[in-house]
Amino acid sequence: MQLQATSEHSAHKNLAPGLILATLGAIAFSGKAIIVKLAYRYGVDAVTLIMLRMLFALPLFALMAWWAGRGKPPLTRRDWIGVFGLGFSGYYLSSFLDFAGLAYITASLERLILYLNPTLVLLFGWIVYRRRITRWQFVGMSISYAGVLLVFGHEVQLGQSAAAAWGALLVFLSAVSYAIYLVASGEFVKRLGSLRLVGLATSVACVLCIVQFMLLRPMSAAFDVAPQVIWLSILNATVCTAVPVLAVMMAIERIGPAMAAQTGMVGPISTILMGVVILGEPFTAWIAAGTALVIAGIFVFTRMGR
Numbered sequence: 001m002q003l004q005a006t007s008e009h010s011a012h013k014n015l016a017p018g019l020i021l022a023t024l025g026a027i028a029f030s031g032k033a034i035i036v037k038l039a040y041r042y043g044v045d046a047v048t049l050i051m052l053r054m055l056f057a058l059p060l061f062a063l064m065a066w067w068a069g070r071g072k073p074p075l076t077r078r079d080w081i082g083v084f085g086l087g088f089s090g091y092y093l094s095s096f097l098d099f100a101g102l103a104y105i106t107a108s109l110e111r112l113i114l115y116l117n118p119t120l121v122l123l124f125g126w127i128v129y130r131r132r133i134t135r136w137q138f139v140g141m142s143i144s145y146a147g148v149l150l151v152f153g154h155e156v157q158l159g160q161s162a163a164a165a166w167g168a169l170l171v172f173l174s175a176v177s178y179a180i181y182l183v184a185s186g187e188f189v190k191r192l193g194s195l196r197l198v199g200l201a202t203s204v205a206c207v208l209c210i211v212q213f214m215l216l217r218p219m220s221a222a223f224d225v226a227p228q229v230i231w232l233s234i235l236n237a238t239v240c241t242a243v244p245v246l247a248v249m250m251a252i253e254r255i256g257p258a259m260a261a262q263t264g265m266v267g268p269i270s271t272i273l274m275g276v277v278i279l280g281e282p283f284t285a286w287i288a289a290g291t292a293l294v295i296a297g298i299f300v301f302t303r304m305g306r
Helices: 002-040 046-068 077-101 107-114 117-129 135-157 161-184 186-192 194-216 227-263 266-279 285-304
Strands: none
Touching: 002 046, 002 107, 002 227, 002 266, 046 077, 046 194, 046 227, 077 107, 077 161, 077 186, 077 194, 107 135, 107 161, 107 266, 107 285, 117 135, 117 161, 117 285, 135 161, 135 285, 161 186, 186 194, 194 227, 266 285
């Protein structure tokens, strides 16, 4: 009886810090879209912007990989091939497509599309591993996609149909790329540990983004941007990239992945609020209804679909 009481006390003790970390991580992740939209106002393109973000983030992720790998056996050739593939899909390709899509759509729609990620993971799990999709999961998916289509339809009505369609497609492909990473990373998480894998995969992505810039742009263009873009990129690399990765990892250790994912529902709401306050994006009944549908759908998907 005393052991049970001690266990419950320990769980409650970890709950509040875990929830705070998960909430801060979700809000910080959401700020990435706001910073990207702000940087675009200074005439920078996606190739340069993502290179700057990854350039400043590389030392942080390399340090993370080193710290998590202390005392661990070195990676085999197979491990390195896997890390490269996961870094390419989960952090390089998905990030570039996301940055490119944000040039055409609002931060609110971008966040709602990315929030469909759990449904894509389930679909890929069904395709690759023939994992069963329950009725409630299908219902939740339908509700969420209806919410995204509602917000997308609103943006099309604003007279930006071609641009909105292209931007939404790019961001959706970003979500697909990240879902592939999540589905394929299971084996490597068990072998290397989550923190070490994230540090290595993101370091690979950083190098790929820098190489991409060197191939497509002259080196002189690296810092031939407005000073505001440099500072926004540093903020993006630290507060909106490295810090939330650590915060969410620490939250999962304290409250588990399920509750951390539920807390992440604050992400779309915080993006919309920041978009309205900082970017001056419109907040209409269509956006409110679409956001409510997406969040409700993911809630049904994760809670009722087990």
